[in-house]
Amino acid sequence: MLNNLGFTLQFLALVFLPMLIIWQLNFGFQLLWMPTLTIAGAVVFWIGHMLRERGNSPDA
Secondary structure, eight states: OHHHHHHHHHHHHHHHHHHHHHHHHHTOOOTTHHHHHHHHHHHHHHHHHHHHHHHTSTTO
């Protein structure tokens, strides 16, 4: 269960970040949004990684 949730979070982060770049290039937005959303994507990816690590442990 944790492995699937972690995979989903990592997948969404890897889909969202390139879409963020495309959105910025096509429509643009204020300067503060790009680093904020990039950090948010990295945090989501890291949380997904931690969930997958916990899901693969022998205790789970």
